[in-house]
Amino acid sequence: MKKENTILSIYKSLGLTLTLLLLTLYQAYAQDGNAGINQANEQVRSYFDTGANLMYAIGAVVGLIGAVKVFQKWNSGEPDTSRVASAWFGSCIFLVVVATVLKSFFGV
Secondary structure, rough: OOHHHHHHHHHHOOOOOHHHHHHHHHHOOOOHHHHHHHHHHHHHHHHHHHHHHHHHHHHHHHHHHHHHHHHHHHHOOOOOHHHHHHHHHHHHHHHHHHHHHHHHHHHO
């Protein structure tokens, strides 16, 4: 029984030593907080143009879908055509304006 406790304590000591060694290695690879924030800022700014172009594309698709929906309602003679038209085209304009305002607001 004493031999098992000794082996168990040796394994615990080795495990603790290995854990401390790994933590020391991870700390050596860690970077400064300011450097990490600056790197994240650069990455977000590099994706911003792509995101704005995606919003323009989504606005174009929403505009086309809205045009088809309004045309269908207009041809069927439904009375709420102007409400549907303003809702669809308003959402399209909102997406385009938001993308443009965000670009100018953040100076990208």
